[in-house]
Amino acid sequence: MSTPTSSHAYGIGLITLLVGLSASVVFYTSFYLPESLAKPSVSENILEPEKELIIEIVPGAVIEGNESYVPNKATALLTINNKVIWKNNDDTAHTVTPDHRYTDGFSGEFGSTGVLKPGDTYEFLFTEEQEIPYHCQPHPWMKGKISVEKSRF
Template identity: 30%
Template sequence: MIKKIAAASIVGIVIIVSLAVAFSTEMEPQPEPQPESNAVSSHSMQGVIQPDVMTGGDVIMPTKVSRPGCEETDRCYIPSVITISAGESVTWVNEDSAFHSVTSGFYDAPQDLFDSGHMDPFDSYTLTFDEPGTIDYYCTLHPWMEGQVIVE
């Protein structure tokens, strides 16, 4: 009987301590990300990778696109085709748990206009397009992921 009371007391103490910790722990506010971009032309396209940006952006790489199949529903990049005016920026945000890239061209025909390199989960990549045209892009790690920027 004493062992049961002692065990129940210990369980009660553990629950009380757990609740106290849960209610006393406050989440630290996260600083607002500051947008960065580099103005580029088709002659020297270079972008900026911004680590740990979890919200915002013009094009999202959603979860589970590292598996084939997102191309069947046109959801590898959301949106897969984006139209902007010359001088505007596009920001790609990797919301997946896998690495991705934003690289000009196609998997079997890359172009040398821009390449984000491998983006960690929740990284973003911003690129400003100064000249009109249509630019195709893809993910170097997942060849089924394709998108397009139309600059007017």
């Protein structure tokens, strides 16, 4: 009569552990991960608004006391002009940086990554009502505010 050796029991335990880990990885990558990364359902009218809202960083914006973001207090309407484009028309690099971190459920984190060199643009598609004060990181006196509201139509 032969008795199982400890290496035989060790092998069965290792196979059981590997099968369990494999099943966990398959569940995580097939079911959990895609659901956690899925974007919310957003109306096609919001994803493709009628027009764009352009906010200019005007020439001379770097000089304290001058106008900077024009319009300075902009209102974007969902389905109408909720795709907002900031265009740097100044001869100095600037940013569009939220005063407080804001993440849109569909479009992600708001704020330009790096600086906008002269002639560059930054665009963001707002899909939720919100009011966001923002500024230029290297020039904090440059301030603006964007309000996103439901359209009345």
